[in-house]
Amino acid sequence: MDDVIVAISTALGKGAISIVRLSGKGSIELVNKVFKGKDLTKVESHTINYGFITYNDELIDEVLVSVMQSPKTYTKEDIVEINCHGGIATTNKILEIMMLNGARLAEPGEFTKRAFLNGRIDLVEAEAVMDLINSKTERARAVALNNLEGRLTSIIREFRQELLELLANIEVNIDYPEYEDIEEVTVSDIKNKISQMKDRLNEIISESETRKIIRDGINVAIVGRPNVGKSSILNRLIGQNKAIVTDIAGTTRDVVEGSITLNGIVLNFIDTAGIRETSDIVEKYGVERSIEEINRADLIILVLNNNEKITKEDMKLLNLLDSKKYIAVINKKDLSRKINIEKLNLKNLIYTDTVSSDGVEELKKKIIELFNLDEIEQNDYEIFTNTRQITLAKECLEILRDVEKAVNDNMFVDMIEIDIKRIWTKLGEILGENYSDELINQLFSQFCLGK
């Protein structure tokens, strides 16, 4: 962590200028060695300095160098930004010169990691930056930015403040039992506050879960017996020419067949082992395999053949769909109807004819409807964006339920308070203000410390 890291912090391409950024103790000295102009180690902090980057006495580029001394910088370390002329060759050359002089190429997100570790930003903000870097669509970017501004942070702080006031009041009642000046907190006071908070948190969590797809996209599995038209439907959805058929054996778990953007949300079609196969996959891999795939998916598209009666295999698949979001596609609607689904009480029925693309638009509309993709656009984004936050928030919700139960059992206020304190602590963990294993695990996994 003592070394100087460097990265090109603008997109590589034909832009008018590119920025090469360095951070770490010694970065100013490092740049100074190859800078022709003022002595950068003597210039004032937060100034922009005109000059040239040289290499072996050769002028490489005319540049503007921003010098920002620790600690008032993004990483709280010394930062130097070299504004050079765009173009891959020059920018890369400058990057290379920096590395030859002792800088190390930054890992993705390493500037942010340093900002976090040096206490410049909190964990939620750091996570938001990571989300921002990883976000695939404009909308995910909007959510990440929102977190960065600390809106979620301020909501959680509000919760904590409310709890803290409640806690303080209860504590005063305990420590000053005979003083009438302070009102005694009653079980019903707790009840009101807690149920409000529970509802609000519940809202945010369920929003978050739906919206998690904003970042990660919706995983869609297309399942069905062979030859019912699964691949045709996939191709119709993602556009024939875009159809990617990967053929990596044994890597099925993470293989995405292709993806489309629907109302700004990424739909990932996960490999359902069988789309490419011609042999009877349900028999070959068994229902086991299908279960796994169905569990991984946020949405199942079950394809059935209009021209055939429901088979045992169809029934097996249907039984798996019970608790999942699914769309039942009756394909080959142009052929004569033999399918007997009247008694099955299927939801979200769509009829398609993949030869003429008939029904495919309807299918897309159904997906939009099922995930409220229209609504997402209109709402504010005050949500948890990653699993760690959602898990902690769910734990809070669990404790809030305990509190409600205890309130109904007429438990002593000071006992209930123990749980209220736990919620307060857990909310602190979400913010990274309270220490917990969760946090350290997160640190070690996401920021690969300890190397």
Next chain:
Amino acid sequence: MKYDVIVIGGGHAGCEACLATSRLKKKTLLITGNKNNIADMPCNPSIGGPAKGIVVREIDALGGEMGKNTDKSLLQMKLLNTKKGPAVRALRAQADKITYKKEMLKTLESQQNLSILEAMAEDLIVDNGKISGVVLENGEKIYSKALIITTGTYLKGMVLYGSHKVSSGPHDERPSLHLSDALKRLGFTIKRLKTGTPPRIKKSSIDYSKAVIQPGDPNLYTFSFSMKPQYKVDEQIPCYLIYTTEKTHKIIKDNLKKSSMYGGYVEGVGPRYCPSIEDKIVKFADKERHQIFLEPESIYYDDIYIQGFSTSMPHDVQIEMVHSLPGLEHAEIVKYAYAIEYDAIDSKQLKPTLETKLVENLYTAGQINGTSGYEEAAGQGLIAGINAARKLDGKEALILKRNESYIGVLIDDLVTKGVMDPYRLLTSRAEYRLLLRNDNADIRLTNYGREIGLINEEQYSIFEKKLKDIELLKNKLKSIRLTPKDDINKYLESLNSARLYDSITLYDLLKRPEIEYENIERYVDEKFSFDVIEQVVINIKYEGYIAKANKEAEKMLDYEKIKINDTIDYNKVPNLAKEAAQKLNEIRPVSIGQALRISGVNPADISMLLLYIKRNYNE
């Protein structure tokens, strides 16, 4: 003359300290300015209260004296917070100030290995960073292997009322003028703290008809686990409740600038938890009235203590103020209220054993460490005494954890966080207070007391019997089953409890919120004592909560187990925030657990620290 241990100061900390060391067979000298002032209660006449009362019981379980001495001098006893959960219940006694001193002096004088000397200590003798004795006022040197300073408010004590400022200890006792300079020379940070006490009035001049009587508890209690009650329920002396009036508030507001505090005569920082009446009226201007309790001090004299009315006003204003209170229109002030300033050290300069980091075998306890309260002082005195003796014997120190005692919480807070204003124990300072109950102090700590050698055979056998009975009763409740018979169901319904459809053990039945032990006692074939039943019932009824608290505590203990090497240089830990490095260097925590509790050290710092420890010490 050479002693094993010298204790300077005979207050509540000093008494516990010198008793502990002498009972642990260390030749001990107690130096006090005035023998007749040993174990004095210069402020309120009560011992115990929320958190504090639990400390008294912990002291008793460890083999200290405060609980027993209080039981011998009770005027009134109360169990507080009975309408709340078991975790926050606490005993509070009104103790007779005369009896308390007399009984404690008797105990000290009859204690083997303990001598008492009336003198003033002026300087400390330190050899190679190790304490070796004390220099008295007359120049005489007395040597010892360890030394415990428990000087209370006497270090450069300064009594204030109005614009008057007099060098003095409480009740015109002589202050200690030079000892804090000696500490300063040794490198201790000296801070100035302040506390205050209300006026005392003549009982016969009070018209009690305007006051609300506050009687003692109808049940008999003792602080000590091995004492029988020494008082009778109906012979308890009551306290009285009155309220401040509009007139009182006006007098105070009109004369505010005349008080030492608001006139700017006080340098010391006063306790937030025990504000003066001036403070209450200024800070809570919208409150129309404040509660005032009239409390007896002793049966041997006529003084009544006006609880909640501490002030630093000049005497003439005090008279006006007192006369504005209902029933006190003609009250005669026997002792005027005053504020007192005194020197204290920075408690961050102490180890968790209460030994100072600067001088080996030098310990401090009580108000000198920045605490307030008799109980807080006594708890520290006991621990300082135990650890001084154990160190001389080459034994492992006693460091109580936050999940096993309030004393542990107190000391950990002192050495980890330090104090800004006089520190008072509150239940809210204990994160595992459900585990630190009034009822289980003996279960938590008696074994420590026994191991250390402060719990005698007799006391220990009482404890063992209790443990045995608890097991017995628990097993009985688990084995006795009720079946869904008509008469049983009728009985349950009469208690507003659901009918049985299957058989149920008494143990499970007790888990129902509406079922108390009295309701099922008829099915148990043996009589058990109240404290045994209490223990078993609490553990059944609050099983879930207790389990949660234990789980949280275990988490903390895991961090506590990661020790930090004493030689670590925090300036070398990469990427530690500057403030964190500075705090860590100052406090030098013994474990990651302790480091976590230092304010200004954030989670990111902890992860950096963990990484550094892993790299440099574990591999």
